[in-house]
Amino acid sequence: MNQVNTIIIGAGAAGLITAYELTKAGKKVTILEARNRTGGRCHTFSGDDFTIPIELGAEFVHGELPLTLKLLKEANIKYEAVCGDNFQSKNGKIKPSEFFMEHWDEFEKALNEVQEDQTLEQFLQQNFQEEKFAGLRKSIIQFAAGYDTADPKRVSLFSLRDEWLSDHEEETQYRISGGYIQLMDFLADQIKKSGGEIFLSSIVKQVNWQVGSLEVITADNASFTGKKLVLTVPLGVLTLTENEAGAITFNPNIPQQIKAAAEMGFGGIIKILIEFIEPFWEQRGLNNLQFLFSEEKIPTWWTQNPQKNNVLTGWLGGNPQDEIQKLNDGKILKEAIHSLAHIFKADASFIEQKIVSAKVYNWTADPFTRGSYSYATIQTPSARKTLKTPVAQTIYFAGEALFEGEQLGTVEAALVTGAAVAKEIIDAQEYKIY
Numbered sequence: 001m002n003q004v005n006t007i008i009i010g011a012g013a014a015g016l017i018t019a020y021e022l023t024k025a026g027k028k029v030t031i032l033e034a035r036n037r038t039g040g041r042c043h044t045f046s047g048d049d050f051t052i053p054i055e056l057g058a059e060f061v062h063g064e065l066p067l068t069l070k071l072l073k074e075a076n077i078k079y080e081a082v083c084g085d086n087f088q089s090k091n092g093k094i095k096p097s098e099f100f101m102e103h104w105d106e107f108e109k110a111l112n113e114v115q116e117d118q119t120l121e122q123f124l125q126q127n128f129q130e131e132k133f134a135g136l137r138k139s140i141i142q143f144a145a146g147y148d149t150a151d152p153k154r155v156s157l158f159s160l161r162d163e164w165l166s167d168h169e170e171e172t173q174y175r176i177s178g179g180y181i182q183l184m185d186f187l188a189d190q191i192k193k194s195g196g197e198i199f200l201s202s203i204v205k206q207v208n209w210q211v212g213s214l215e216v217i218t219a220d221n222a223s224f225t226g227k228k229l230v231l232t233v234p235l236g237v238l239t240l241t242e243n244e245a246g247a248i249t250f251n252p253n254i255p256q257q258i259k260a261a262a263e264m265g266f267g268g269i270i271k272i273l274i275e276f277i278e279p280f281w282e283q284r285g286l287n288n289l290q291f292l293f294s295e296e297k298i299p300t301w302w303t304q305n306p307q308k309n310n311v312l313t314g315w316l317g318g319n320p321q322d323e324i325q326k327l328n329d330g331k332i333l334k335e336a337i338h339s340l341a342h343i344f345k346a347d348a349s350f351i352e353q354k355i356v357s358a359k360v361y362n363w364t365a366d367p368f369t370r371g372s373y374s375y376a377t378i379q380t381p382s383a384r385k386t387l388k389t390p391v392a393q394t395i396y397f398a399g400e401a402l403f404e405g406e407q408l409g410t411v412e413a414a415l416v417t418g419a420a421v422a423k424e425i426i427d428a429q430e431y432k433i434y
């Protein structure tokens, strides 16, 4: 039995920063991580026949994000702005991307007039039911699904309004040299140097707890005891039923918290990485390609610009219940090849012959994620409040879903919530609130 001060479940960004801050403050910390690696949804992969490390999970730093950039500087990790031109493929033609949606002005006007929050679907049904708006409805739903991985039946209209109609300038996005793994490795090294422990391949099954003390049991029956627990597993895992892989049973139960997690939105995502023998898109005039948007089954693609290499990334966001999110990797790769073939008006065999290496990562099917990242529902503000309130000063929650603000669903969100929980624990112990 291992007695520690704080046990953290999950070694993703939130779990690592919590441990980093706690160990820096001299606390005894143990992280239990289900996978055989740290980083969670930050997953830089080197292997197969890829000639560069590829990001299977998080890839971009979405703007001037204070905590992420502070940590990168502290760790002396370089990052670089992404750049290039965006294109769109429509009706068999590729042209520079421009924002155009028929009836957008009417949509924007109606959106500005809404007084009470509702779901996107309710809003579209009430205001844009007529046949002439069919194209608008489809585009708007795709927009919400593609980027926010949001279900129109659940997503909060107000959250989309804040995102879509805010007039802040497009922020520079960055990529971390060597990938997000650099930052995760830095945090893990610092934790170990300060005496913290990270147990990999430790799937937590059960938490027995009472005020100020708890026992955590893993799938291989290892037992860890501590005073406080920080739970950083994704919403998709928190809401699993008892016998599914990754599910955690609480004794006594914490039904209010599990209900709150279920009330928040959690999408689905599949990422497809393909390295080619040459950048064939450049021969078709796309020399400085950054993003390429289309209406294909795998609609969004991008390069590693400004890095010069032959990798394209495909992105398919949506509802975890969508049929395509349930396809096996081989079928998804086939869809990806067909999508590229349509976009570039080529035979699928032309695309296939140029592939050096390909990897499909279906996060929706991953037992320790079960989806993509969170989006706001109408219940999110009250649900978040519930999860941000520690259970009997003993069980704390952190992770991207608990973040309040525009960066919900990002690595920055996970880092900020983890750092905040660490501070809460340090403060509580200083004032002897156990």
Ligand SMILES: Cc1cc2nc3c(=O)[nH]c(=O)nc-3n(C[C@H](O)[C@H](O)[C@H](O)COP(=O)(O)OP(=O)(O)OC[C@H]3O[C@@H](n4cnc5c(N)ncnc54)[C@H](O)[C@@H]3O)c2cc1C
Residues within 6 Å of the ligand: 009, 010, 011, 012, 013, 014, 015, 032, 033, 034, 035, 038, 039, 040, 041, 042, 056, 057, 058, 059, 060, 061, 062, 202, 203, 204, 205, 232, 233, 234, 237, 246, 247, 248, 269, 270, 271, 363, 368, 369, 371, 372, 373, 398, 399, 400, 401, 409, 410, 411, 412, 413, 414
């Ligand atoms: C495909 C994809 C692309 C993304 N792109 C970006 C991007 O470009 N920029 C950005 O900022 N964000 C991006 N995100 C979101 C970002 O990756 C996440 O918001 C962030 O990494 C979440 O960190 P977290 O610590 O909250 O959760 P996680 O990283 O999911 O960490 C939770 C950890 O808990 C572990 N766990 C689960 N169940 C158990 C169990 N029973 N026992 C023990 N451990 C368990 C998991 O294995 C995991 O390591 C992307 C996400 C995905 C999936």
